[in-house]
Amino acid sequence: MAKRLCLASVLFFVCAGIASAQDAKTVLQAAQKAMGDVSSIQYSGTGHLNFFGQAWTPNAAWPVTNLTSYTKTIDYSSKSAKEDLVHSEPSPMVKGGGRPFKGDDKQANYVSGQYAWDMPGSAPVPQNGAAAERQLQIWLTPHGFLKGAMENNATAKKVAAGMEVTFQTGKFTVSGTIDAHNMVTKTETHVPNPVLGDLLVETAFTNYKDFNGVKFPMTIVQKQGGATVLELNVSSVNPNPGLNISVPDSVKDAKPPAIKVDSKKLGDGIWFIAGGSHNSIVVEFPTYIAVIEAPLGEARSLAVIAEAKKLVPNKPIKYLINTHSHFDHSGGVRTYVAEGATIITQEINVPFYKKAWADPRTLAPDNMAKANKVATFIPVKEKYVLTEGGRTLELFHENGSMHNAGMLIVYFPKEKILEEADDYTPDEPDVPAPGGIRPAVFIANLLKQVQILKLDVQTVAPMHGTVEPFSEVQKAAASGNG
Ligand SMILES: [Zn+2]
Numbered sequence: 001m002a003k004r005l006c007l008a009s010v011l012f013f014v015c016a017g018i019a020s021a022q023d024a025k026t027v028l029q030a031a032q033k034a035m036g037d038v039s040s041i042q043y044s045g046t047g048h049l050n051f052f053g054q055a056w057t058p059n060a061a062w063p064v065t066n067l068t069s070y071t072k073t074i075d076y077s078s079k080s081a082k083e084d085l086v087h088s089e090p091s092p093m094v095k096g097g098g099r100p101f102k103g104d105d106k107q108a109n110y111v112s113g114q115y116a117w118d119m120p121g122s123a124p125v126p127q128n129g130a131a132a133e134r135q136l137q138i139w140l141t142p143h144g145f146l147k148g149a150m151e152n153n154a155t156a157k158k159v160a161a162g163m164e165v166t167f168q169t170g171k172f173t174v175s176g177t178i179d180a181h182n183m184v185t186k187t188e189t190h191v192p193n194p195v196l197g198d199l200l201v202e203t204a205f206t207n208y209k210d211f212n213g214v215k216f217p218m219t220i221v222q223k224q225g226g227a228t229v230l231e232l233n234v235s236s237v238n239p240n241p242g243l244n245i246s247v248p249d250s251v252k253d254a255k256p257p258a259i260k261v262d263s264k265k266l267g268d269g270i271w272f273i274a275g276g277s278h279n280s281i282v283v284e285f286p287t288y289i290a291v292i293e294a295p296l297g298e299a300r301s302l303a304v305i306a307e308a309k310k311l312v313p314n315k316p317i318k319y320l321i322n323t324h325s326h327f328d329h330s331g332g333v334r335t336y337v338a339e340g341a342t343i344i345t346q347e348i349n350v351p352f353y354k355k356a357w358a359d360p361r362t363l364a365p366d367n368m369a370k371a372n373k374v375a376t377f378i379p380v381k382e383k384y385v386l387t388e389g390g391r392t393l394e395l396f397h398e399n400g401s402m403h404n405a406g407m408l409i410v411y412f413p414k415e416k417i418l419e420e421a422d423d424y425t426p427d428e429p430d431v432p433a434p435g436g437i438r439p440a441v442f443i444a445n446l447l448k449q450v451q452i453l454k455l456d457v458q459t460v461a462p463m464h465g466t467v468e469p470f471s472e473v474q475k476a477a478a479s480g481n482g
Contacts, residue, residue, distance in 0.1 A: 019155030019166060027156050027163045027178055032146050034182035036214035041143060042073040042241045043216060045234040049087045052229050053195065053327030054097030057405045058352030061227045063096030065089060068104070070232055074138055075243035076147050080112040081138050082245060093441070095402050097326045097422065100441065110245060111135055117251045126254030133191055136172055140203050142184040142217060145176045161185065171363060183208050183215060192364035194297040194331035196225050196356050214239040259299055261307045264467070267415040269391065271311055272461055273304050278328065279463050281410075281419055282308045286389035288318035291341075292410055292419055293463050294332035298366045301332035305339060317341045319378075319386065321395065323421035323463060324404040325349045337375045338367035344386075346397055346406035347379035380408060390414075396453055398423075400445050409446070411455050418455060420446055421463035424473045443477045 046069065050062035069086040086104050093100050108119040109127075111134035117124040139148035145165075154167035159177065162185070166175040176187040186204050193199035201224050205217035216239075220232040262275030269284035278295030282304075289312050294301050308317060320336035322345040323329055333343060334357060345353070353375065361369045368375075378384065386393040392414065398407040403422050410419040423446035450457055457470040 019157045021153060021155050023163070024149065024154040024156035024165050027165060028146055028150050028154065031178050031182045031184065032150075034215065035142060035146065035184070036239070038143050038214055038239045039077050040073070040075040040240055040242050041141075041214075041216070042071065042238040042243075043234050044069075044071040044236045045220075045232045046070060047231040047233050048228070049085065050227070050229050051096065051098030052224055055227075055325075056095035056402075058325045058349055060096070062224075062229060063094050063098060064228075065099070065105075067230075067232070073241060073243045074141060074144065076138065076144060078112065078243070079135060079138065080243055080245055081110070081134065082243060083107075083109045093402070095405075097403055109134065111138075112245055112247050115247045115251050117248065124248045124251055126251045128251065128254055129256065132170065136169070136174070136189060136191065136201075139169055139174050140187045140189065140201065140222075142187075142205055142215075145174070145184050145187045148174060149176070181208075183217075190363060192361070193225075193327070194334070194366070195327045197359040197361035197369075198363050199225055209237075211237045211239055259303045261303045263307055263311060266417060266459070266461060266467065267412070269312075270412065270415065270417070271307075272467055273307055274466070276300065277464065279461070279465075280304045281461060282311055283391070283393060284312045284315070285318075285386070285391050287315065288388075289315050290319040290321060290386060290393065291317055291336065292321045293323055293329060293421065294320055294336055295329050295463070297331040298335045301335035304332075305335065319344050321345075321393075321408065321410060322349065323409070323419075324407045325352060326404060326422070329421055329463065334366055334368040334375075337373050338371050342376045342378055344378045344380060344384065344395065344408075346408050347381050348406040350377045350379045353377070396449070398446065398449050399452075400448065401442070402445065403442050409449070411453075411457070413456075416456055416458040417461055418450065418457040418459070418470065419461045419463070424460060424462055424476060426462065426465040426468050426472060426476075440477065440479075443473060447473065447477050 047067045048064050049067040050064050052062050054063055065087040067087045071084045074081040086106050088104050089100055110117050111131055114131050116127040116131035116134050118127055138144045148169055149165050149167045152167035152169055154165045156163050156165045161177045162179040164175055164177055172189050174189045177185050179185045188202040190198040190200055203222040205220055207218040208215045209218055216237040218234045222230040260275035263271045263273050266272050271282045273280040273282055281292040283290045289308055291308055317339050320341045320343050322333050380395055382397045384395040394411045396409050398409050401407040423442040460470050460473050461467050
């Protein structure tokens with residue numbers, strides 16, 4: 001008897017937890033009635049915007065900026081959206097990447113169907129690779145969530161905070177919570193990220209107010225990877241403003257940017273690998289290859305690895321040296337693990353990578369995931385030397401960095417070359433440094449460390465921009481704005 005009762009209660013709880021499409025329809029209709037149906041919406045406010053993937057230490061919050069102006073306009077029927085924002089550096093400056101920049105940084109981002117673009121000035125810059133995620137952001141807004149759920153055969157189940165409604169759009173699974181007042185209080189999904197794998201994107205909506213029958217939250221907080229990327233205090237809402245945007249021809253015709261690899265010999269057995277926004281260095285040792293920096297993601301790594309094998313045939317890539325954990329500099333590291341390389345990085349990064357790389361990657365499995373590989377690390381505290389035959393590389397922890405607490409710089413003592421990332425970035429002729437200025441505060445620290453370590457540097461090989469005489473770094477520091 002006891003056994004049968006137990007079985008019955010197990011079945012009851014299992015049944016109660018089953019997601020139902022019929023329940024979802026009822027829940028969504030009630031929510032749409034309570035929240036008001038709109039075909040478009042515009043909301044504005046101020047708050048904070050954070051640089052995702054640019055934390056000072058691996059587990060710190062994303063570095064914050066002041067969001068002084070923000071307006072988002074969404075047209076649900078045409079699946080279009082426009083986001084205008086202005087943000088500025090807080091004072092005092094916070095530690096981390098993406099900064100410092102002077103004055104106001106203005107951004108205008110668009111999406112319309114499969115097309116996406118930015119308008120940094122008067123000419124559109126195609127960003128079609130970002131269209132899917134910008135679309136997804138439409139479905140993560142309160143009214144967008146209800147529409148997406150209704151269009152995509154959502155299911156519902158009861159949870160502690162109300163009803164949880166879930167639907168699928170493309171490869172993304174979107175779920176949201178609707179509370180007892182029929183308001184959408186939270187939406188969440190996962191997007192692929194080269195460092196973190198299936199990255200949790202969660203948006204919380206609180207403090208709903210009424211605008212002519214349309215309810216909208218006055219506070220919106222979005223987190224990615226567990227930390228805030230956007231905190232918006234809404235000051236005005238305009239229901240049904242419409243949005244008239246047409247996709248520029250240059251965006252329609254844009255081809256995905258080709259991955260270009262451009263190698264330049266820096267010395268015997270040393271090559272600077274440029275051709276994109278981020279550089280790497282290939283170093284030949286008597287029995288192996290070491291590569292400095294695996295930026296962006298797997299596609300870039302595969303191109304750099306192919307070039308390394310062409311430049312140095314028949315030797316394995318034994319080491320990948322990672323300068324720091326910012327995602328634009330570490331997104332391609334896993335490809336080297338799949339390749340069999342040992343990862344050399346500052347010691348604070350090791351537990352972070354171990355944890356992040358063990359997380360699920362179902363949305364975009366990379367070579368390391370497919371091969372089920374586990375990384376091996378050489379953690380660097382203050383100094384590490386790679387040496388074989390006549391070849392020596394010295395790796396140093398760049399103490400005092402405001403950019404990243406676990407920054408490594410690499411010195412080639414024989415060739416007097418210094419590799420550095422993000423401290424000194426020479427401007428390319430038509431590509432200004434982010435925010436228009438070079439980070440002078442980072443250059444000053446780099447010079448200080450070079451002096452403390454008594455490095456006799458003649459050439460700087462930066463991970464952004466071009467190889468320069470070291471005197472250019474000194475000049476940049478002296479000029480005050482980098
Ligand atoms: Zn960085």
